[in-house]
Amino acid sequence: MIRTKIIGAGHYVPENVVTNHDLAKLITTSDEWIRERSGIEERHFITPGVHNTTSMGTMAARMAIERANLKPEDIDFIIFATLSSDYYFPGPGVMLQRELGIKPTGALDVRNQCSGFIYGLSVADAYIRSGIYKNILLVGSETQSIALDMTDRGRNTAVLFGDGAGAVVLTATENENEGILSTHLYAEGEHADQLCLKMPGTGAHKMIYPEMMDSEDILPIMNGNFVFKNAIARMTEVVLEALAKNNLTTDDIDMLVPHQANLRITQMVQRQLRLPDERAYSNIAKYGNTTAATIPICLSELWEQGRIKPGQLYALVAFGSGFTWGSVLLRW
Ligand code: UT7
DSSP states (O other), X not given: OOEXXXXXXXXXXXXXXXXXXXXXXXXXXOHHHHHHHHOOOEEEOOOBTXXXXXXXXXXXHHHHHHHTTOOGGGOOEEEEEOSSOSSSSSOHHHHHHHHHXXXXXXXXXXXXXXXXXXXXXXXXXXXXXXXXXXXXXXXXXXXXXXGSOXXXXXXXXXXXXXXXXXXXXXXXXXXXXXXXXXXXXXXXGGGGGGEEOOOSSTTSSSSSOGGGGGOGGGSOEEOHHHHHHHHHHHHHHHHHHXXXXXXXXXXXXXXXXXXXXXXXXXXXXHHHTTOOGGGBXXXXXXXXXXXXXXXXXXXXXXXXXXXXXXTOEEEEEEEETTTEEEEEEEEO
């Protein structure tokens, strides 16, 4: 039986570090409020013109491919998850392919926001298990900084998000003691407007028109409390579902890698799963929420720290705009 395993992880964040104190110079907020409500201390923002979603994704992908001991020409399929692509179209998968000089092959763009990486893993797993592709490059990369509402109106979202990218290389294994055990995806479109950026889009009479510049629809909006409560419930639920499906319990989890949206959310999920701090990874203090990039950045850091050991059970879980959510259980 073929299974899918991760054989390399990489990440990249831009050099420009923006602290809570820096944000407090632009909007009415404070280091204390941001730390207490979200656990975030700083985030990285691109320098416009120097980096974008594709360029950061490319840096992360190069690191992941190198750590997998492969070359770009060994990649059979590309999956790129983002909500912030460089162009409206085409999507970033082909841009990344161009940057890496990868041979003509499929390049799929995934747009499931904070759950994009989990959705991408699920697609990669299905392709690899069915024998269609062998080596898949999966990237999550986001440029949030240039779309944030840096006024008091947008302060509940402006302080949360950051820029960055993470990537993994997946391959086929016939060892049934390792690899992805199962993936679980969900969406609940009735909550699409609870966390969204409406424009530019085809919902208006024209994609771009002068009056839209005065519309609040060109800025991201979020019903923070509602998203917060749903995130805790859904993330806990979908990890428990994955464990039950594989006849495992929370005691079997060596590391929970949750989407980094808010430290209070991940701590609540961790508590409900009764996992101690050393079995739940967090780096939100340094990067904020980098949407589709949070989980692969965590995996790359764990890789770098030498903390990933063969046989360990990892639970990956995300929740975000859509609403969309999902989990992946995997054994290294
Ligand atoms: O990636 C998945 C998507 N995102 C998330 O999962 C995020 C989910 N939501 C959250 O993380 C939290 O709801 C927030 C961090 C956004 C907000 O925390 P909260 O504890 O839910 O605060 P709140 O929205 O209830 O606001 C409390 C107060 C309000 O003032 P009043 O009405 O009590 O006077 C806000 O206006 O805090 C105010 N506030 C701020 N104050 C200082 C909102 N944003 C800020 C800010 N600085 N940046």
